[in-house]
Amino acid sequence: MEQQEQHNQTQKPSYWPSVTIAALIFGIIYFIVSIIAGYAAINAEPSGSMIGNLAQTGASLVGCLLAAFGGMLAIWHYCREYDIALTLGKGALIGLFTGIGIVLILTILSKLWTFIDPTYSERMMQSMIDNFEAMEGLSDAQRDQMIDGVAAEFRNQDTLWGIIKGSLFLCIPLGILNLLTAMLGVKFFAKKDEL
Numbered sequence: 001m002e003q004q005e006q007h008n009q010t011q012k013p014s015y016w017p018s019v020t021i022a023a024l025i026f027g028i029i030y031f032i033v034s035i036i037a038g039y040a041a042i043n044a045e046p047s048g049s050m051i052g053n054l055a056q057t058g059a060s061l062v063g064c065l066l067a068a069f070g071g072m073l074a075i076w077h078y079c080r081e082y083d084i085a086l087t088l089g090k091g092a093l094i095g096l097f098t099g100i101g102i103v104l105i106l107t108i109l110s111k112l113w114t115f116i117d118p119t120y121s122e123r124m125m126q127s128m129i130d131n132f133e134a135m136e137g138l139s140d141a142q143r144d145q146m147i148d149g150v151a152a153e154f155r156n157q158d159t160l161w162g163i164i165k166g167s168l169f170l171c172i173p174l175g176i177l178n179l180l181t182a183m184l185g186v187k188f189f190a191k192k193d194e195l
Helices: 001-011 014-041 052-066 069-080 088-116 120-133 140-156 160-189
Strands: none
Touching: 001 088, 014 052, 014 069, 014 120, 052 088, 052 160, 069 088, 069 160, 088 120, 088 160, 120 140, 140 160
C-alpha cells in the first residue's frame, strides 16, 4: 500500500496538454508565414534571379526558426502549470514531441488550404517556372532540367508518399531545434531539485 502511494507521489503529471498547446500555436505561426511568403512569390514579377525562388525558402527558414521555440513554450507552460523539477532528458523528449506536433499541424493546415484555394500549389509552381524562364545565362538544357525538377517536386507533394516524405524531412530539423530549445527551457523555467 505504501509503495503504491509513493509511486503516485513520484509520478509526474502529463505533459501532453503543454505539447499540444505549443504545437498548435507554432504550427499555426509557421503555416501563416509560409502562406504569406507563398502569395508574395505568386504575385511577384519574375525577376530572373535565384533570389526570387529563394524568397520562399527564406520564409520557410524564418517559419522554422520561429517554430523552434515551441519546445521552450511547452516547457514554460508545463512548469508553470505544475511547478515541478524536470531533467534535461525529459525536457528534450517534450521538445521532440512538440516539434513533431508542429509538423503535423502544419501538414494538416497546408492540406486544408488546398480546399480553400485549390490553385495555390499550381500557381506557386508556375511562379517558380516563370522565374526560371526569365533567368539569363542558362542553357536551354539547364533551364529545362530545373523546370522539370520543380514540376516533379510539386506533383509528388500531393501524393501520399510525398506528404509523408515532406513531413519526415521537416520533422528532423524541427524536432532537433525544439529539443534544444526545450532543454534551454528546462534550465530557465523548471524548478531546481533540492539536494
